[in-house]
Amino acid sequence: MAWNEPGGGKDPWGGNSGGDGPPDLDEALQKLRARMDKIFGGSGGGKGGSGNNNLLAIVLVVLVAGWGLFGFYQVDEKEQAVVLRLGKYLDTVGPGLNWRPLLLDRVFKERVTEERQYSSRGQMLTQDENIVELPLTVQYNINNVKDFVLNVKNPELSLRHATDSALRHVVGSSSLDEVVSTGRGKIAEEVKLRLQQYLDSYGAGILVRKINIQEAKPPSEVKAAYDDVIKAREDQERLINEAQSYSNGIIPEARGKAQRMLEEALAYKEQVVAEAQGETNRFLALLTEYQKAPEVTRQRLYLDAVQDVMSNSSKVLIDVEGGNNMLYLPLDKIIESSASGSSAASGLKGSDVKSIADEVVNRLKRETITSSSRREVR
Template identity: 45%
Template sequence: MSWNEPGGDKKDPWSGRNDKNSPPDLDEVIRSLQDKLGGIFGGGSAGGSSEGPGFKSIGYLAAGALVLWSLSGFYIVDEGTRGVVTRFGAYVDTTTPGLNWHIPGPIESAEVINVEQQRFIEVGYRSGSTTAVGSVPKEAMMLTKDENIVDVRLAVQYQVKDAKDYAFNVLDPNSTLKQVTESVERGVIGASNMDFVLTEGRSEIVMAIKSEIQTVMDSYKAGILVTSVNLQDAQPPEQVQGAFEDAIRAREDKQRLINEAEAYSNDVVPKARGGASRIVQESEGYKVKVIAEANGDVSRFGQLLVEYKKAPAVTKERMYIESMETVLERSNNILVDVKGGNNIMYLPLDKLTNKASDEVISTPDHHEQAPVATPVAKQYSSDSRASSRERDVRGR
């Protein structure tokens, strides 16, 4: 039977609030809670005014919490670093070194990035604290242009160029840089021959790799600056290392022999050229000498011809005497015409001169020693004068 039907107890479902079995009233629950909070913070009873001391204490606490929350937004950016501020994950600003402030979280957050730190990656090997762990074949083995395989180990140093790009444009900058480096390295090595990679082409390859890495990272806007690329090692695989060393030694021997041959050539060729130049100059000098002598003989003959035409007999005798003097002055033998005799005395003057010279050298005081050939010389002189006088008399 419902409450509003005849014979009912005339009680609605919401009546009986004073009944002991009815649920508590909501207003009473709120007042009870206010009384308890007032007792904790020193406030009055629930029936007091809403402007009592309890609400003031809650205001002070809220203000203090707000101040602490605001202070948590201060942060320090050290020298050589930059702060990247984001608001709900979106970029807001890049802060410089010093004391900075941002709206505290969870509204804004700041990430401090070191832009001067030298970071590096290793491609083809892994290094420990002191010594190299070894090669990583998956990264190190590369194919060259002449279809040879080389083991290349590369180290790349870089630093952050733009903190915003570094933080937002690439998910994992370090991994991206490593993949780009390996790709660029394979391209450069694949365009070069094995001998070029292992010998004189190291510096050129390093410069090409560095330039291409920087170009690719700039196209990604990764905010990375590649500072250096170091070619740690480049060698053939271990399986052919012995044969390759033999080839290197043979190449070095070839180069050594070439250098020795060039040194010998540089020593012999200038001497030969100098000798040839000397011979040419001597021949030129001899040519000039012969021409001059011939011209002199021609001139002398012309002068003699003029004198001969003037006095043939006198010129003929004078030419005869000059010729005999020229012939006899080269001989050590002297012929003496003895007066009044038909025989010509022969004096071995060369032997007498040699004997006299030996005696002079063997004598201690050779300045006082008289020459042995002196009497003969005097006799020759007197006989010569006598013969000359006789010829003059006959001539007259």
């Protein structure tokens, strides 16, 4: 049967009168609106008003959900975040997942543990009116993120200006020699202190870690003259070091010689005093013996004197009493011949010859004493 015949079962533009076709679209929309009204408390009024209310509710739900989701933000381990609510400082948050009311709060994140670096180079005037080109590097980090974000509009630009000001002030108070060679470490320390004072007065929230001043260079027009000055200064230091080394070597030696001479003089003094005291004691002891036996003591002194003289002589002349013959003993020749080996040929040694000579001298002494005694008897 055709669809347009009376009593037909299906109408493509109408509802399903038979109950076995697809559901009606209007009916499905009405059911959905009814459910939304139940959820959001919509009224059961007219169809158009209910539809507008439901659509507005959906839009609001979507907006609220998006506003809540987009309010989450992540702060890294090296960062800290400054939160402003309606332009006013609210809080400083650390690493982690955080949430903010979107469109109400603003978040500024900065790396606080990262060491930053800034390099500068420029020509400036020293205290002695010389131009020098001085490069330097500033190492710094953020120690107060709130001050860094809020107090200064452009903290890094302020850092550059403050660095130039501090450097020119310190270099302008130093001589060229200090800047070029000897005083760079001191200048770097003074620049660091002055730069930190400037930044603290600004409230920039920046902490200066280190100032590295590289090799200062004079202008290229006068570089040759500066090289000559540096070379002369190096020669001066070398000569001073050599003179100091010579001084360190000669002064202790002179002091040692002086000390040795003093000790020798002291030892000689003690020796002379001891010998004088010994001679005095010997003379006193001899005087006592002389007072007891003058003749014997006199004879003993004579013999001791002769012995001393004869022991230091290499030639001996002996006058025989009662005769014209004179006996000559060349002791030096005898000793020399014994040393050269002639005494070895005769079977005598140098010690034997010396003992013989001593025996001869002693015998002559005894004979002299005997003859003297006979003359006294007569």
